[in-house]
Amino acid sequence: MTTHMKYALYPGCLMPTEQYAYELSLRESLPVLQVQLVDVPEFSCCGEPMKSVNQLLSLYLAARNIALAEQQQLDLYAPCAMCHLALSECKHILDHNTAMRERINTLLSAENLTYTGSQQVVHTIDLLYDHIGIEKIKQQVKHPLKGWKLAVHYGCHAIRPKEIGRPDDSEHPLKIEAILRALGAEPVEDYPEKLDCCGAPLLANLPESALTKTGQKLQAIQHHGIQGLVDVCPWCHKMFDARQTKAGETIAAKLDVPVFYLTQLLGLAFGLPAEKLGLHLNQSPVEKLTVEGGA
Amino acid sequence: MTIVDLTSMGEPQTEQQREINARLVSLQNEISSYCYQCAKCTSGCEAHKLLELEPHKIVALLKRGLINELVNSDIIWTCMTCMKCRERCPQRVAPIEILFALKNMAVASGKQIPGKYTAMLQSILSLGLIQDIQQITTRMNTTVKRDELGLPPLSKPTDAQKFQAAVMKIATEKV
Numbered sequence: 020m021t022t023h024m025k026y027a028l029y030p031g032c033l034m035p036t037e038q039y040a041y042e043l044s045l046r047e048s049l050p051v052l053q054v055q056l057v058d059v060p061e062f063s064c065c066g067e068p069m070k071s072v073n074q075l076l077s078l079y080l081a082a083r084n085i086a087l088a089e090q091q092q093l094d095l096y097a098p099c100a101m102c103h104l105a106l107s108e109c110k111h112i113l114d115h116n117t118a119m120r121e122r123i124n125t126l127l128s129a130e131n132l133t134y135t136g137s138q139q140v141v142h143t144i145d146l147l148y149d150h151i152g153i154e155k156i157k158q159q160v161k162h163p164l165k166g167w168k169l170a171v172h173y174g175c176h177a178i179r180p181k182e183i184g185r186p187d188d189s190e191h192p193l194k195i196e197a198i199l200r201a202l203g204a205e206p207v208e209d210y211p212e213k214l215d216c217c218g219a220p221l222l223a224n225l226p227e228s229a230l231t232k233t234g235q236k237l238q239a240i241q242h243h244g245i246q247g248l249v250d251v252c253p254w255c256h257k258m259f260d261a262r263q264t265k266a267g268e269t270i271a272a273k274l275d276v277p278v279f280y281l282t283q284l285l286g287l288a289f290g291l292p293a294e295k296l297g298l299h300l301n302q303s304p305v306e307k308l309t310v311e312g313g314a
Numbered sequence: 315m316t317i318v319d320l321t322s323m324g325e326p327q328t329e330q331q332r333e334i335n336a337r338l339v340s341l342q343n344e345i346s347s348y349c350y351q352c353a354k355c356t357s358g359c360e361a362h363k364l365l366e367l368e369p370h371k372i373v374a375l376l377k378r379g380l381i382n383e384l385v386n387s388d389i390i391w392t393c394m395t396c397m398k399c400r401e402r403c404p405q406r407v408a409p410i411e412i413l414f415a416l417k418n419m420a421v422a423s424g425k426q427i428p429g430k431y432t433a434m435l436q437s438i439l440s441l442g443l444i445q446d447i448q449q450i451t452t453r454m455n456t457t458v459k460r461d462e463l464g465l466p467p468l469s470k471p472t473d474a475q476k477f478q479a480a481v482m483k484i485a486t487e488k489v
Contacts, residue, residue: 030468032443032444032445033444033445035447035460035465035468035469036443036445036446037445037447037448037450039450039463039465043465058466058469059469060469060472061469061471061472062442062469063438063443063470063471063477064443064444068434069434069435069438070395070414071414071421071431072418072431072435073330073418073421073484074414074418079484080438083480126480129479175395176397179396179401180397180400180401180408181401189401214398215360216360216394216396218394220393220395220396221394222430223429223430223431224391224428224429224430224431225365225392226429228364228392231364232360232364232394297463299452299453300450300452300453300458301453302451302453
């Protein structure tokens with residue numbers, strides 16, 4: 020019997036307050052792969068959304084969350100690409116800059132917290148590909164996603180900047196495609212818009228432009244004849260799935276692309292019920308694939 | 315102590331401004347001998363395709379020390395933070411870091427923060443998160459909330475005042 024891998028689930032803000040399908044599907048599908056998720060109270064925003072306002076605040080918030088997981092002696096699993104970047108970047112800075120670490124720790128002492136750097140941070144991509152591994156995933160597949168022709172959107176924050184260590188390559192990420200092949204699907208390894216942004220970072224101040232960005236990428240995917248899109252970030256998913264109709268209106272196009280969280284597809288291939296994976300919460304036409312199947 | 319102090323829409327935060335200025339000057343020194351204006355950053359820029367942000371010009375303007383002009387320009391708020399500029403620069407210059415410093419400076423100088431940033435910050439201060447639990451609509455047009463889906467309680471700071479006090483220290487901290 021394999022030993023359980025144990026992580027503190029760091030939910031962030033967006034996933035636990037509106038992107039419930041991601042949380043439902045990862046809580047259902049990861050235990051099948053012997054991953055144990057621990058709920059830790061007291062977490063706050065990761066800090067990333069405040070980077071443009073005050074970088075010190077951003078760093079403080081990230082360190083605070085890591086320190087909470089350190090108290091439990093648990094590595095952190097951050098399913099959101101933005102959160103994962105904030106926590107990883109914070110770790111990188113505080114592990115290399117003693118003066119900054121002291122400064123942050125002085126601030127953290129108000130809540131009796133200390134950052135020590137003892138724990139690691141993982142994202143869905145490296146958790147599945149590097150820590151669990153393709154073979155173990157393959158062993159659990161009961162309903163292969165046969166014929167599903169899918170494009171992957173990695174999300175800028177999940178793959179850059181390379182120098183601090185990210186879950187996949189910044190220019191040629193391919194781990195999710197490998198996972199999808201293990202699930203029996205047919206991922207499109209490359210398409211011209213693969214590295215294009217989802218638009219979400221502009222939601223706060225230029226929402227029209229944000230939606231244009233979203234629409235352009237979805238339109239391209241549709242044009243390439245790809246059947247569906249897979250993502251691993253609540254921000255990207257919010258844009259491609261929940262805002263798909265609005266994005267289409269913004270660029271005057273009829274968009275009809277099913278969009279899934281990778282963890283939803285994992286669950287489907289493992290034979291878990293669609294409702295438990297939150298598939299009824301997706302706003303995009305997912306039944307085009309879940310009911311009718313791939314080409 | 316209020317949110318105004320943190321976003322400094324009242325009195326400009328001189329201490330913070332001094333620190334950010336030091337950051338910008340050190341960035342200016344770093345890039346001066348490295349950036350040769352190849353514009354590779356701009357060719358990959360996600361905001362360039364849509365909103366005409368030109369990271370190589372931002373670098374050029376900083377090189378000339380035009381910090382005030384940059385801080386007062388709306389263009390610095392069009393960056394989509396994709397980080398391609400930082401990733402692809404052959405000289406290891408990171409225009410995105412310059413843009414973050416410029417935006418931080420705009421905020422610390424008491425300039426109005428665009429869009430929803432203030433609301434997000436306010437929510438972080440009162441709740442710890444950028445937003446509270448939302449009611450969402452399923453594809454079958456029914457509405458549902460977190461607890462109705464069997465998800466555990468939301469993780470957030472329980473002592474909001476203590477959390478807020480700690481965050482507020484950042485606004486007043488002497489470097």
